Amino acid sequence: MDPGQGKKAVLNRSCRTNTSFLSFLCVYTIMKWALLSVWDKTGIVDLAQALIQHNFSIMSSGGTGTALAGAGIPFTEVSRYTGFPEMMDGRVKTLHPKVHGGLLGRRQIDDAIMAKYGINRIGLLVVNLYPFERMSRESLPLEKLIEYIDVGGPAMIRAAAKNFKDVAVVVDPSDYPEVVKTLSSNVGFSHEQRLIFAKKAFARTAAYDAAISNHLSNLDNTFPPILTLQFTNGRMLRYGENPHQQAAVYGTTGIAGAEPLQGKQMSYNNYLDVNAGTALLAEFEEPTAVIVKHNNPCGVSVGTDILEAYLSARDVDPVSAYGSVVSLNREVDKKLAEAIDSTFVEVVAAPSFTRDAVEAMRKKENMRVLILPERNTSDEVRTIDGGVLVQRTPAYQENWQVITDRDPTTDEMSALRIAWKVCKHTKSNTIIFADQKRTLGIGAGQMSRVDSAKIAIEKACAPLAGSAVASDAFLPFPDTLEVAAKAGATALVQPGGSIRDDEVIKAANRLNVAMVFTGVRYFRH
Incomplete structure (x- = not known):
């Protein structure tokens, strides 16, 4: 049904029969139109009701029209407005000059x-x-x-966003309350509002096209020739x-989407450091504490309970633990919170915190307290001069083999x-x-492997x-093996694969060091 059909008839008749008042009458009696076409129906009925209350006429079609009709909200079918029915199983319904001309x-x-046409x-597009x-x-x-590749939706969004000077385009249901607030103000959308909506609209269509491009390119390529990230x-x-x-x-998920329960804003x-700590933490199932400083672990320990694990990890390197990031894979209670409070800690991350623990940690008002989100594994992307490097880790299996006597x-x-x-x-x-419970010494980031051993x-x-x-x-x-054995080590694990493996194996047998090859290298640059 068309709630404004009578007004439109009056407008057309007035414009035809009284040309001296044409401009005045057309401006005075022109109707406010909103076009609603959404897959996600969240909040659309409430928005439509607000539009009707503020004298908007609504155009809609398909599932959106069905939802509006079910709520008793009057609207004009797009097919009635254009004079063309929906066709090709709904592939063609809004692709029409009367729709895009209106936008x-x-x-x-x-x-x-x-x-003329x-x-x-x-004035408002909601898609x-x-x-x-x-x-x-x-x-x-x-x-x-x-x-599921939308054609009409992105076309309408781009048209409305291009014409943001005159049209407000809304692509996110979370923006509906702002629309209703603006309607209630009776002053209309400001230029700044329409521009903000347009920026969001173009970002949405860019992300949508990127997702389609990346997916289709990945059907027959390990990595697409053009990679778009948003x-x-x-x-x-x-x-x-x-x-x-x-x-x-x-980001909205994983560590990137995490915000602290308390403390200062998370820093770069x-x-x-939280990302590094939680990645290592995911390697363990038993109660485990990981303490990270400058993107490297400085103490890692398992325990019969999480308090034991934390105290043991902290004692690996108490000096480096000062100002560190702590990641734990069990709930933090008051006793553990008090132990953490006794050292300056930048961030503590855990699956959950008891109420008493949260109260205890408030004494350290600057310490960030973070609930560990579910890990979101994806390609690793790093910038270099002029571009990016992308790395993916497919499923793999180590092959541990004892190669000593x-x-x-x-x-x-x-x-x-x-x-x-x-x-x-x-x-x-x-x-x-x-040892069987914790790290004892860590040597990291050295140009020489022997120097790393000496530092550890x-x-x-x-x-x-x-x-x-x-x-x-x-x-x-x-x-390196000889230095480690001299310090007391009796077993060693490494990937293997050197042209001098035989020399290293002979040295291990001579020093009675049990040695295992895994076949997998773990460089981290």
Whole structure:
């Protein structure tokens, strides 16, 4: 039905029969039109009711029209307005000059041509798109998936956004309250509002097209020849790695979307350190504490409970634990919170916190307290001069093989596994000493593997007799093994693959060190 049919008839008749008052009558009696066409129906009925209350006439079609009709809201079918029915199973319904003319028509410039062809001025467009992004994750056959590629929706959005001087375009249901507030003000949308809506609209169509392009390109390529990335929820940070640098964080999920329950705003370095700590934490199922400083672990421990794990991890390197980021994989209670409070900690992240723990941590008003989000594994992207590097880690399996005369004992094997897990998440070159419960010494980020071993030994929190040691890459010479054995290590794990593996194996047998090859290297640059 068309709630404004009578008004329109009066307008047309007046304009035809009294040309001296044509301009006045057309301006005075012109109707306000809104076009609603949404996949996500959240809030659309309430918005439509507000539009009717503020003297808007509504055009709609398809499922949106059905929802409006079910709520008793009057509207004009798009097909009735255009004079063409929906066709091709709904593929063609809004692709018509009377729709796009109503969105693109410039006020005072295109009025005559709009009047000539009976094109209504559409002042508000409310559209959201077919859920291609979500459906592309459902493993649908391509012939079904392409039906979720919206054509009419993006076309209308782009038309309205281009003409933002005269048209407000809304693509996000979370913006409906602002629309209703503006309607209630009776002053209309400001230029600034329409421009903000247009920016959001173009960002949405850009992200939508990027998702389609990336998905289709990935059907027959490991990586597409053109990669388009978009992240939402951009938030300015106080500064970057250093105060003279500017920074922002983008994202709605995982660490990128996390905000603290208390404390100061997360910093650029906080996000990096939490990301590093939680990635390592995910390697463990038992109660585990990971303490990170400058993107490297400085203490990692498992325990019979999370308090034991934290205290043990902190004691690995108490000096470095000052000003660190703590990640825990069990709930934090009051006793653990008080233990954390006793040291200066930048961020503590855990799956949950008891009420008493939250109260105890409020004493450290600047400490960020973060609930660990679900991990969101995706490609790693790093910028370089002129572009980006993209890295993906497909499913893989290590192949642990004992290659020395002596097998590791059960205790040595437990220690090797802890050292190896930590090795994967520490900057290269790295050497990790560990026992069955925790890291004992960490040497990270050195140009020489032997130097990494020496640093780990120097920083060891306990005697290394009977310890296990891990190397993130193969040992090119026996020297690192010899240094580790001299410090007390009795077992070593490394990827293997050096042209001098035989020399290293002979040295391990000579020193009675059990050695395991995994076949997988873990460089971190």
